[in-house]
Amino acid sequence: MEHYGNSTSSPEEAAAVVDAVREILGSGGSGGSADGAPAGALLSELGRDGSPAVRALTERDIIVVAAYNAQVECVAEALTDAGFGAVRVGTVDRFQGQEAAISLVTLAASSPEDVPRGLEFLLMRNRLNVAISRAQWSSYLFSAPGLGDGLPTSAEGLAALSGYLRLTERG
Numbered sequence: 001m002e003h004y005g006n007s008t009s010s011p012e013e014a015a016a017v018v019d020a021v022r023e024i025l026g027s028g029g030s031g032g033s034a035d036g037a038p039a040g041a042l043l044s045e046l047g048r049d050g051s052p053a054v055r056a057l058t059e060r061d062i063i064v065v066a067a068y069n070a071q072v073e074c075v076a077e078a079l080t081d082a083g084f085g086a087v088r089v090g091t092v093d094r095f096q097g098q099e100a101a102i103s104l105v106t107l108a109a110s111s112p113e114d115v116p117r118g119l120e121f122l123l124m125r126n127r128l129n130v131a132i133s134r135a136q137w138s139s140y141l142f143s144a145p146g147l148g149d150g151l152p153t154s155a156e157g158l159a160a161l162s163g164y165l166r167l168t169e170r171g
Contacts, residue, residue, distance in 0.1 A: 059086035
């Protein structure tokens with residue numbers, strides 16, 4: 001998603017996260033499965049008798065993983081204002097060892113020049129892996145296309161950028 005000049009928080013990505021939550025939960029969106037089931041009714045569990053049962057997705061089935069505390073605050077406020085205050089929002093460290101049906105990952109920075117700790121930190125393979133692998137079913141990545149621009153100054157930075165570009169299929 002296009003945005004410019006953002007460093008550790010992105011209102012544009014926060015708004016896109018709200019839209020995604022709305023779509024996932026089937027409230028005001030056109031999401032759903034190929035068989036026409038609403039998006040919010042796609043989580044399958046076993047019933048008491050052991051047979052498959054479908055239940056509606058809830059806000060508790062979604063986590064938002066942000067790269068920076070400033071983005072955590074920005075996204076949490078946007079979700080609360082939209083009526084989705086029960087969606088859990090935190091940094092990678094907060095969700096270590098936890099899972100949810102769906103994870104939404106937001107990187108916030110607009111370009112390599114806007115990243116305060118360097119691109120190597122933001123795109124570090126382990127951090128992105130932890131963020132994305134929190135999802136049991138599906139993960140969404142929100143980032144600016146400009147984040148893939150520029151040339152890192154170290155081998156570690158080049159490896160991080162390469163992994164990110166492969167992940168976004170822009171490389």
